Amino acid sequence: MNTLRHVVVALALLLAGTVAALHPKDFQSPEEEARYRAIAKELRCVMCQNQSLADSPAGVADDMRRQVLTLIREGKDDAEITAFFQARYGDFILYRPEVKPVTWALWFGPALLLLVGAGVVVSIVRRQKTDAPAAPPAEDRQEW
Template sequence: MVAALLLVLASLPGLAQIADPAPLRFTNPAEEQRFHALVTELRCVMCQNQSLADSNAQIAHDLRREVLTLMRQGKSDEQIRDYLVARYGEFVLYKPRVEERTWLLWFGPALLLLVGGGVVARVVRRHAGEGGLPTDDRQEW
């Protein structure tokens, strides 16, 4: 029993995530500002509800380094986004692009609102066409 406990305790460090070895260093304030603007509009593929800037997941650390590397290779912001979308899918963008596959995502709520408004208008017209309130004055309230 003691040997099994020691074996489990010895394996725990292997389960821990490796901390980011060194913080990112920027060559100038403009590079840092561009980097932060870009990573705040990209989603962490592991956390799903956090941006790359907010996430502490190891993959977010790796992706931040990848973004900085691509920036230093002279890639534009759009090229970096395209690279990440090709690798991880449209999900990596907080604001998906308006295209054939995403039109329902962008215009679905407005469509539902229009359909709902049409249903409400139809119900109101139908009840108004039935004569509305009864005109029997003999009834006491």
């Protein structure tokens, strides 16, 4: 039982360290913290690729988060900060990239695939209806 308590305490300390590493605690104001968190949720981690900057435990994400905070403190607005990262890493860094010819596949691809899939299903169902012979109704013979 005592060993289990040590394991739980060690695990709690380990997790507390990672949470502290994800976000700095020395914000100068609640507004700064809110902006920081909003921007970090909109940017994608370049290493993890499926996590936002806010959620990523990667070392490069720590550097990027520090850069976000630095740019906020330099007086940059949200659009300028996003443009900074977009210029450095491309449209991939944005969770919601701009709608332009290069990103049409991202924006319209899923809907197009859904429409094509629905069309395939409809054509298969129609073909099965026309190919199936009409079966005569079964005679209902019940013996009493």
